[in-house]
Amino acid sequence: MPFTANRQFKAEPRMLVGARDMHYTSEDGRTILDGTAGLWCVNAGHGRSTITEAVRAQLERMDFGPTFQMGHPGPFELAERLVKHTPDGINKVFFTNSGSESVDSALKIALAYHRAKGQGERTRLIGREKGYHGVGFGGISVGGLVNNRRMFGTLLNGVDHLRHTLLPENAFTQGIPEQGAELADDLERMIALHGADTIAAVIVEPVAGSAGVILPPVGYLQRLREITRRHGILLIFDEVITGFGRVGEPFAANRFGVTPDMITAAKGLTNGAVPMGAVFVADFIHDAFMNGPDSAIELFHGYTYSGHPVAAAAGLATLDLYEREGLFQRALELEERWAEALHSLSDLPHIKDIRNIGLVGAVEFEPRETVGARGYDVFHHCFWQGNTLVRCTGDTIALSPPLIVSESQIDEIIGALKHAIKTVN
């Protein structure tokens, strides 16, 4: 099983067998409140019938069509609709099947873009400590979580990492923290060391998720944007979790008012129903390929299932829901309420930090002797006693409920967590 202590799981499996709206059903027949939107993906809630219908109809119309030298209307229509929500100047889409594929595609697009512009010496890639960018070799190379890297050798050459922005002086900030914008200046030091003309791209999560929810300090992303632009370096936002309304706008780029050159996405794109990812690409990058030297095949890259017709149908039905139900705005509407509920936990024992933005939350504990044990115990208690699904990453509980969550369900999630924290030692 992925990212799972398999031996432990075998002893005490947690099995889900059904899902509807805000709830899962467990194998032992309990109703479990979903505090994590599955894995940050089921933003419109579970079992949405219009998605089911769209998938069924597409399967009947055409189950599969190749996208190598062939096309079909779904992905084109989806791309046209999606880019109405991306920041100005980002109007092109390359479809993948996952966040990991989106990241590796974006890194390859960055390298190929510079080549197409006659700057093939720009090959260095810059990620960030504690970054998570999926599990492809590109993604783990620019990623900065040691457990994801340490078993897999030397990874890509020519990769540097900015420092992360999880600062103790920002602990218990509600929303965006004040301290740390200057950490973006790490990039200036890398430029001074290597020369800007060797650097292809910088990739960061605007809000880091897998590391336990790390927020960008006020001005940090703006500063990264300013430096990358000044030096001709592409800026990639990995929005696999922040995309599709999670932080109160379609993308974190909209929320922070910073336009990167590419955005990677997946998860909420199809409400989790069918695997699909996307790389949103600035027009100028697209144009460099279209006007570049090789008109036979501009970008020699792709997947059998790029722009899969069934995934595209699910994506279109999902976008209909987001638009019709105002779900891209909902996290912003609930943000204060959510923050209040979350930060009400701050006086409980062992709490090290609480962080929030949109409908994302994190409660970090002081570790016991075994790092991660307290986080796991709280997660375990929430599932078995609290009938609530939360996520533990180390000693942090991360929360990201579906965007259809009600105010009373917010209280339920926080109540279950509170009980678990009080019970677990």
Ligand code: PMP
């Ligand atoms: N990037 C980020 C920021 C993610 O959070 C994730 C998944 N949690 C990925 C990439 C990888 O996505 P996938 O698991 O779909 O490959």
